[in-house]
Amino acid sequence: MRASAFSPAYDPARERSWHLSIQTSTASGGWCVHDLATGRCVALCADQSTALPEEGRLPLRPARVSFTVLPELSTLVPESALAPGSEAGHLRTVHGILPTGLLRDEPIGALGARCVYLHNEAVEQRLLGRFPSARPLPMRAVLVHVALDRSVDKTAALIHRTAERLDLAIARGQQLLLSNTFHAATPEDVLYYVLYALEQCGTRPDNVSGLIAGTHLTGTEEDLLKKYLPDIGPAITPSDPNLAGLDLDRPHRFTALLEQQACAS
Numbered sequence: 001m002r003a004s005a006f007s008p009a010y011d012p013a014r015e016r017s018w019h020l021s022i023q024t025s026t027a028s029g030g031w032c033v034h035d036l037a038t039g040r041c042v043a044l045c046a047d048q049s050t051a052l053p054e055e056g057r058l059p060l061r062p063a064r065v066s067f068t069v070l071p072e073l074s075t076l077v078p079e080s081a082l083a084p085g086s087e088a089g090h091l092r093t094v095h096g097i098l099p100t101g102l103l104r105d106e107p108i109g110a111l112g113a114r115c116v117y118l119h120n121e122a123v124e125q126r127l128l129g130r131f132p133s134a135r136p137l138p139m140r141a142v143l144v145h146v147a148l149d150r151s152v153d154k155t156a157a158l159i160h161r162t163a164e165r166l167d168l169a170i171a172r173g174q175q176l177l178l179s180n181t182f183h184a185a186t187p188e189d190v191l192y193y194v195l196y197a198l199e200q201c202g203t204r205p206d207n208v209s210g211l212i213a214g215t216h217l218t219g220t221e222e223d224l225l226k227k228y229l230p231d232i233g234p235a236i237t238p239s240d241p242n243l244a245g246l247d248l249d250r251p252h253r254f255t256a257l258l259e260q261q262a263c264a265s
Helices: 087-095 121-130 139-149 187-200 219-228 251-258 260-264
Strands: 003-006 018-025 029-035 041-047 064-070 072-078 101-108 113-120 156-161 166-172 175-182 209-213 232-234
Touching (some): 064 072, 072 175, 087 113, 139 156, 209 219
Parallel strands (some): 018 064, 209 232
Antiparallel strands (some): 018 029, 101 113
């Protein structure tokens, strides 16, 4: 998962010009910087370490900071069903006994819903200690945003793989059909859950645009998916205009990190 890419346009000393996005977990960390004036990503670093990689190259005074934390427990709840104080109950219905953590909710206006989520408290407090004004975000909301955005012309299935989870978000005509998280240990698990989710949405594998993403999707898993989904490819490619000037190999690995800025703005 290690990556390090910097655009010549990036100057960490330039004040109030950058949006800093952070994605961290108990086993890895990464960050990227977007130019607020152009929307382009000008820096990205990721590594399998709990500390932020290349901290000396972080922007000194970013205009905005956002972050996601894994592991994450989350669920989507319609605004009409979310009474004050009911957040934990909704999350408990989906996930059972909840660990100690910081319970939050994030509105998703396009759905008329809120994403109720729980972050690892120790990891989140460490980040807030360094960036007190940083805005926490649920990764589920970021992935839903990507699926909705790519579903204008065709049903889109975002397949996002990390070390601890497989996230699927399926949308059609910018309407969300499914957002769920699965424990997938093998390539066959990944394929099964993708095909099962498509079946539940009433969508044939040959009538969907598959978008692969995430730091831990293996070549074997990709090859297996391609046998069943004829239209499948990376969620983000190196030719993306927002990556111009950034020499980043296989950027789809960092989809959740690169798309964070769009959700936080």
